[in-house]
Amino acid sequence: MIAERRRKLDELRETGNAYPNDFRRNALADELHRMYGTQENEALEELDVEVAVAGRMMAKRVMGKASFIKLADRSGQMQVRVERDRLPDGVYADFKKWDVGDIVAARGKLFKTNTGELTVRCDELRLLTKSLRPLPEKFHGLSDQEVRYRQRYVDLITNESSRAVFRTRSAVVQYIRSFLDAQDFLEVETPMMQTTPGGAIARPFTTHHNALDMELYLRIAPELNLKRLIVGGLERVYEINRNFRNEGVSTQHNPEFTMLELYRAYATYEDLIDMVEALLRGMSEAVLGSTVVNYQGEKFDFGEKFARMTVEETILKFNLELDQSRLRDRDYLLEVCEKLDIPVKDSYGPGKLQIEIFEKTGEENLRQPTFVTQYPTEVSPLSRKNDDDPFLTDRFEFFIAGREIANGFSELNDSEDQAERFRAQVADREAGDDEAMAFDHDYIRALEYGMPPTAGIGVGIDRLVMLLTDSPSIRDVLLFPHMRPEVFD
RNA sequence: GGGGCGUUAGCUCAGAGGUAGAGCAUUCGGCUUUUAACCGACCGGUCGUAGGUUCGAUCCCUACACGCCCCA
Numbered sequence: 001m002i003a004e005r006r007r008k009l010d011e012l013r014e015t016g017n018a019y020p021n022d023f024r025r026n027a028l029a030d031e032l033h034r035m036y037g038t039q040e041n042e043a044l045e046e047l048d049v050e051v052a053v054a055g056r057m058m059a060k061r062v063m064g065k066a067s068f069i070k071l072a073d074r075s076g077q078m079q080v081r082v083e084r085d086r087l088p089d090g091v092y093a094d095f096k097k098w099d100v101g102d103i104v105a106a107r108g109k110l111f112k113t114n115t116g117e118l119t120v121r122c123d124e125l126r127l128l129t130k131s132l133r134p135l136p137e138k139f140h141g142l143s144d145q146e147v148r149y150r151q152r153y154v155d156l157i158t159n160e161s162s163r164a165v166f167r168t169r170s171a172v173v174q175y176i177r178s179f180l181d182a183q184d185f186l187e188v189e190t191p192m193m194q195t196t197p198g199g200a201i202a203r204p205f206t207t208h209h210n211a212l213d214m215e216l217y218l219r220i221a222p223e224l225n226l227k228r229l230i231v232g233g234l235e236r237v238y239e240i241n242r243n244f245r246n247e248g249v250s251t252q253h254n255p256e257f258t259m260l261e262l263y264r265a266y267a268t269y270e271d272l273i274d275m276v277e278a279l280l281r282g283m284s285e286a287v288l289g290s291t292v293v294n295y296q297g298e299k300f301d302f303g304e305k306f307a308r309m310t311v312e313e314t315i316l317k318f319n320l321e322l323d324q325s326r327l328r329d330r331d332y333l334l335e336v337c338e339k340l341d342i343p344v345k346d347s348y349g350p351g352k353l354q355i356e357i358f359e360k361t362g363e364e365n366l367r368q369p370t371f372v373t374q375y376p377t378e379v380s381p382l383s384r385k386n387d388d389d390p391f392l393t394d395r396f397e398f399f400i401a402g403r404e405i406a407n408g409f410s411e412l413n414d415s416e417d418q419a420e421r422f423r424a425q426v427a428d429r430e431a432g433d434d435e436a437m438a439f440d441h442d443y444i445r446a447l448e449y450g451m452p453p454t455a456g457i458g459v460g461i462d463r464l465v466m467l468l469t470d471s472p473s474i475r476d477v478l479l480f481p482h483m484r485p486e487v488f489d
Numbered sequence: 490g491g492g493g494c495g496u497u498a499g500c501u502c503a504g505a506g507g508u509a510g511a512g513c514a515u516u517c518g519g520c521u522u523u524u525a526a527c528c529g530a531c532c533g534g535u536c537g538u539a540g541g542u543u544c545g546a547u548c549c550c551u552a553c554a555c556g557c558c559c560c561a
Contacts, residue, residue: 001499001515001533059524066521083521100514114522137500137513139525144500146556251558343561473557484555 005132008097012130023105023126027051030075032110033118041112053078053120054105054128056157059138062096068119071104072157079119080106086123094127100138101131101157149481165469165477171287172465173240176260179279185236185262190225192218192242198443199223199382201435203246205255218244221458223382224443226263227411230454231446238262240461251473252403254462255482263456269394269410272457273371276398276406277306280369287468295401295467300369306398310374311354314362327354328391347431351376351391366399375409381421381437383409405464408457415447 012018032051036044055071055078065084070077084092086108098104108122136142141158148155148162155162177187195214197204199221207216222239229237242256249255264271284291284302291303309317312327319336326332333353337344342356354376366372375395377385383393395409412418422444428436465477475481 004515059526061523061526062520063523063526064520066523068523068526070524079524081522085521113524115524117522117524119522134499134514137502137525139513140501142500144496144556146496147500149556248561486555 001134002132005099005130008099009130009132012127018130020126020128023052023054023128025052025054025073025105027053028075029053029055029071029073029078032078033076036110037118039112044110044112044118047110049110050108051110051120052105052107053080054103056131057098057100057102057104058135060098060100065092067095069104071106079113079117080108080125081111081113081119081121082106082125083121086121087125091125095125098127099131099134101133101135102127103129103131146483149475150483150486152479165465165471166479168287168469169461169465169477172283172468173461175283175286176240176279176461179282180236180238180262183236185238185264186234188226188229188234188237188239189241190219190222190229190239192244194219196438196440198437198440199225200243200245201379201381201437203435205244205246220245221259222261223456223458224440226261227451227454227456228443228446230263230265230411231449231451235265235452236263249482251475252463254474254478257474258461260459260461261456263411263454265452265454267455268453269373269396269408269455272408272455273308273373273396273398276371276408276457276459283464284468293467295470296472298367298401300400300467302369306369306371308371308373311358311372311376312374314366314372315354315358318361318365319357333357345431345433347428347433349378351378355379363399363404364402366402369398369400371396371398380409381425382412382418384412384414385417400467403463404460405467406457406459408455411451411454411456413447413451413453415444418447419444 009018032053036047036049039047053071053073055073057069058072058077059068059070061068067082069080069082071080082092082095087095105124105126105128106120106122107124108120111119111121113119136154136158142148142154148159152162156166180187193207193209193216195216197217197220199219200223202220204217204220207218208214209216221243222241226237226239238260239262240258240260243259244256245253246255247253264275281291281302284293291301293300293302315327316322316324322336323332328350330350330353333350334344336357337353340357340360342360344353344356348356358372362372373396374386374392375383375397377383377391377393380393380395383395386392386394393409393412395407397404397408398406412421419439422437422439425437426439429438462474462477465471466474469477471477
């Protein structure tokens, strides 16, 4: 079939420029439907509107000496009526050889068909680009997941729902920018390649700089750099960009993913909880036109106040038999982990054990929007300790549909405490935990200049977009999700 | 890493231990208001790959590859 179309392309090459680029479009389908869609045919003929449209030919219905075709542009589709006797000699005969999938341009007057569809009756018809490969079947479209991900261009040609997902994604990011810009935040870009990966607990990707002959890491988070900017006095900064984590691939995880990280001086984690709530409420209204989000059969109302509970409250809620008074007792927690079939390491203290229990029994049950607060210091090496209870930090994570969407805290700005936390991380690393953080000397030096009291947060953009587009897999919201390399033979 | 499901024409999918099927698309013919246009004819395949069982395997078995889902 491709050979057949190559033959047609060869004919085009022989008769002139097979890839012309001198046609000027002056209208999009959607704007024509909006402006003229409600007019009666008689009024339209009276108005005598000539338009030049172009796009991919998605349907071709030939009826002898006249045809209807559908042209798809970025806004939508426009029907064109092609009549042999309105076109110069030979054009209609050529047109009959064109294929669905070709890029076609038409110029003519608007009218309405008997069934009331706005249509261009064309006086000029041109083939702008020959398509050599056939499109998927017109009714079912492209449904093979693998091809949808690997050949996203075909998916986008065929599936309006896929195009809609990426328009929504763009709207989400745009909304975040306008929301933060309105609050005088500065958008910044910090390095993707770092000599010391930090700011999160994860395995990094390694790369090599030839000229300097040194190892570099793709960042796992921008956190430490952004807080350096707070030290520098920028006070309100954010970055929307990629992080890279060398971990498994799943419906929730892609090796590179997009995070919003923001830092706000003179704020606490509670201020950011309020901010996240306002951000999500405004976002769903702006993007979906409603505060109600339907996700995979569940309903979430962003118009209602989100629930708040502490880590320990969450553990107790989903493990009713546990002894409230022994939740920080390491031996007791070890017993509980054993019962729950949670693998543990000798290095785990009560804080880490709590989090293991929380993740095993609590996380997936957090369906409705919930802020979980008061994370153990042991698992929060960059968070400020709670003033009254040093076992805990002033930290929260935001959950919805059983998934973590955001993680924020009042920042640790005591350089000596931070140095101590780094040392604990280094000890973990030496004990074999290759996700533990390295000691970042420059970051300590920055804190020694004085970082104002600050709160910061990271929001997973991909998961947010999944939620707002009702997508079951992170791959549905990434234009080019990570795949094993394809074998061409 | 473990488990389940899948891989058949360009696309969407049937199918059975004995010559490989449909619709759409392609090709040819017809048709000047179609809407998954319609009518007629033709064309289209290493049944994911490699082994094994069998007189015979695309079908049964094993391994592998790739994908999707679930679990860790």
